[in-house]
Amino acid sequence: MRIIPQIETPVSENYINFEENLIKLIDEIKKTELSNIDTGQNLPQIIIEQNFGVNGLLLCKDLKDKYGNVNIAYAFNMRDKNRISILSDLITLKQIGIKDIIASEGLHPLKTVFNAAKPVYDLDILGLGLILKRGFMNYLEHIPGKDTQDFFNLGAVVALSSAVDGLKIKKLINIGADRFIINYTGKNLDEDIINYIKSEKKEVILLVKESYIGNSLENFIRENVNLNLDGIIIKILDEKTNVFTRQ
Amino acid sequence: MFLTEKKDIKEIDEALNKYKKVGIIGCASCASVCLTGGSKEVREMEKHLKDSGKEVTFTISIDEPCDKRVLREDIRFVEDEMKNTEAVVVLSCGTGVQTIGEFIGKKTVSGTDSKYIAQTEHIGEYNALCGGCDECRLNFTGGVCTITLCPKGLLNGPCEGHNGINCEVYEDKECVFVKSYELMTKYSEEENLLKIFNPRDYGLSVKRTKI
Ligand code: SF4
Ligand code: SF4
Secondary structure, three states: OEEEEEEEOOOOOOHHHHHHHHHHHHHHHHHOHHHHOOOOOOOOOEEEEOOOOOOHHHHHHHHHHHOOOOOEEEEEEOOOOOHHHHHHHHHHHHHHOOOEEEEEOOOOHHHOOOOOOOOOOOOOHHHHHHHHHHOOOOOOOOOOOHHHHHHOEEEEEEOOOOHHHHHHHHHHHHHOOOEEEEEOOOOOOOHHHHHHHHHOOOEEEEEEEHHHOOOOHHHHHHHHHHHOOOEEEEEOOOOOOOOOOOO | OEEEEEOOHHHHHHHOOOOOEEEEEEEOOHHHHOOOOOHHHHHHHHHHHHHOOOEEEEEEEEOOOOOHHHHHHHHHHHHHHHHOOOEEEEEOOHHHHHHHHHHHOOEEEEOEEEEEEEEEEEOOEEEEOOOOOOOOOHHHOOOOOHHHHOOOOOOOOOOOOOOOOEOOOOOOOEOHHHHHHHHHHHOOOHHHHOOOOOOOOOHHHHHOOOO
């Protein structure tokens, strides 16, 4: 099970300092006891999330150029981009060699400081999956065809609190999603759905906000170790001071 | 019904600033039901304009000013007064305002803000249930519109933010996908449970507007 920090791109900090701190954080994590349980070789080591900070693609490219051996995933949401913009990002990600993408629907602007902003939702995650895995938009001649469909590992962020989540997960499996990132809300998770996802040979990863963890990350991991998870993503707010550095 | 709300009267006064002789047209259909353009509101507007020093040349309520056929017939009742009119205040939705503006070829001032296609709970309490998306999906969702009732307008299932019952955005309301699931189960629509909707074709909504 791999433990993966996820962080939004910085708003005010210089991105070069931010990158240096991230690399230090990854090295720190390797030195802690967490490395004993960290066997998720195919999973990313760090997730860069695009919200309204510095451009995440720029950050991913720069991290790749400077620290080539770091395995990065790019997380984005359906709120901010239409299908044209997403396609542009996918083409860029392919060129800089990032295969792991994590897509969420995203927090509605009404729940943010940008409450007058128009949310996009041109596609939902299923719509993104149709582009990636079923060649929706292949009618555009200049878009790479089949190889693009196989290139990305699509991680879909989902809830797991009602039967209707199970249906959405099934639909996502039907279109070829590779990973399921379960948004942790503190409630008990439906183990049947987790086992169903695993039986379909897909990865299951828990996405946990730092605030849910309390003082001990190891305790949290121990409490959830029976869930047959492939990884836990911890969403941190600060790359210098966070639940990893406090271990 | 298409829901409208009364505009701030200051905006109407400012739009009429340059005009002295003003007519008033109400809508006896939707705007009358939501109390923004019925005969009472027309009379109130008449009083306000007179009190502000305007000469009100005519008042009329038209059954459906958005229907050119009806408008053509009814406007004849004020044909003579219209000649002596510089501007018209229209108490209807934006479609009515534009239909009248195009027809009379004079300055037309909207007296309402247009909202949405509304279900009426009581007068003053309305719900938006349909956004007119061009390709109705109600036959596949148990009969509830996820495009309109989900603040994110999702098609294929709930976002990651609901809590099993309630919506992430409107925390006192049920997530529409939870409702949709209940209804599909109630009507034994197993064939729809795993239906995948393609992304919406937004080209359709542009094509309906011909200028
Ligand atoms: S799917 Fe919803 S928005 Fe579209 S036509 Fe049907 S009710 Fe209206
Ligand atoms: S909780 Fe349900 S209704 Fe609310 S935004 Fe998410 S999917 Fe839409």
